[in-house]
Amino acid sequence: MQQKAPDSVTFSPQPPGATAALVLADGTVFWGKGLGATGAAVGEVVFNTAMTGYQEVLTDPSYAGQIITFTFPHIGNVGANLEDIESTTPAVRGALFRADVTQPSNWRATRSLDAWMTSNGIVGIAGIDTRALTRRIREKGAPNGTIAHSPDGVFDLEDLRRKAADWPGLLGMDLAKDVTCGQTYNWDESLWRLGQGYGRQESPVHHVVAVDYGAKRNILRCLANSGCKVTVVPATTTAEEILAHKPDGVFLSNGPGDPEATGVYAVPAIQGVLNAGLPLFGICLGHQMLALALGGKTHKMDTGHRGANHPVKDLATGKVEITSQNHGFTVVEDSLPRDVAVSHRSLFDGTVEGLTVEGRPVFSVQYHPEASPGPQDSHYLFDRFVTLMAEKKSSGT
Template identity: 75%
Template structure:
């Protein structure tokens, strides 16, 4: 037991809390528990929807933008631990979303959610979680959980919320241990659009909200592997009429729209798994000579199409404070990131140049193909949430199309 709620951490595969522990948990008002695959138990108070969920437990270090984070499709299959303790204090609204249907499995926060304190808030975060069927837990030691993820890698975990406190810890441990994990899992197909659509919404402005593109200069086809809305807004703000196609679109489907350039979006899951159907399409697109720009999963699959390979990271990069160095200019950008896989630099052919590297761990953060209008970055230049240091990349893409 701790002053932040009862917590036990057995190292075996089942969560065997003693009868006394379970009694104390109920008397302490415990209504939710996160149980990791190794049997570690974190008890607290339930938020949002009632029930159980299972996924990879990761952490995000951003101080703001929890609503954008929870609606980022790249979090499909994951339970998000927020390292910042005050989550929910500005409420929720209908504008700060990256997709209509969140794909994250759940969330873990430290402090209880307070009443909203922001003029844009239209809903309490707890009510917003309920409306989207998302399960959450508060009142646990998120610092301890973050250290566990940092040192041991992102574990599988099961999160349960029962308002009456009747939690089956052993069943949660079994769910966590039985979940296959993200390696080899294609999740892009789950979060991608089902049919082609047009996008013309531009960036948000104080007093007027989101705008509309009136006079497009270029036409971009965006392949939706789990695209965030703010990426599409950034393309539209740069003067691009955007046609969004599903992840399974063929090269013929894409070229039928006569694009000036092709954008490969972010998305969740293992790039090698999604690459089974996406990489041949990207390879065909590269043969056309059209400008190609990729972000996150799109960056990883572009690398696969160029002959490289990807691998699972120990804990991934997730936050809005990651320094990345542009090797051409020496400029350091503070970036927003969300990825658990990375391109292996030594696997890339000689004509592919590394353009950006992480100053946290030296991992590859950007590439380009020499002599071609083809480039990509691992991080999120559209931010939302996060700094806007890298918005210039959208202008670079437009400049390539202008040529």
């Protein structure tokens, strides 16, 4: 959310030993101890309530343009490894922690979180009053802020404040273009992991084209493990190019930024795929852009959903799933055309969490059935997609 810069600000005094600061657009300063990369980065300050999986969270490309406040106080205890990553190049702008990051204690750790953040260019602060910051985000919405780590303890607070105030904010921002893949490739787990054929499907049954708006790896892995050959294509791929791969189904990935902004080029492609009658499955940004392609609207939430314990009701079965979430935009229910039904709903705030389309093999969810991190209650959705592809094939249409 863009904040208007106040005319003059009195900054809170720098405590002795403070080597990092989060400076919000309105001049509020949270002081702490720097870790990870040095320097400054601007972004929207959000919070995530997950108690585990910090490395997956920090590497989720959907966090491009955002600084994450971890509400769970002890982050970094199991260090960092080469496997628990959702992308190779983290897009997050910074990370805020309550407790100091200690030396890792875990057999899988190859380095400390601090060292891993440094080598990945992520600026961090420990010792932040994350409760106060989270309450502020809940009360006033996600502010724009600058995170700065300066080992010599020298800060130009007004410059940092102005950077935050001048940043245009996520509304209207297309960030998928920054995190999508540069070229088409086939998902192959063995390319990503050491060790032979880990999770590999020897004879995939269906061919899925996955449009990468900032896809988390575990989504591609879940598709592959459900029996799919997965061809990953860049965000700007047209409908004709997608259809030229002769897929059995098309998947629309998660991703950062404003769905309307990315939708400028993604929606025409999605509409082309819809017109071809192919089975289609969307997650998070993919869900939001599917809604746009069907004629609906999205809007920015006051407080987004970021965590690993969000209850969602499946309206068809009445079952409640505990879900992993990370989104700041949502589909406007009233904007949906008559043939589009809400299939899932958040039990936190009643917002739309899933869509189905009457008479078409098309569905989407706002949350993350691939978890990473989080519970796997919603994994059945990958099977649902596979079933739609199988039915389409056997109907011969």
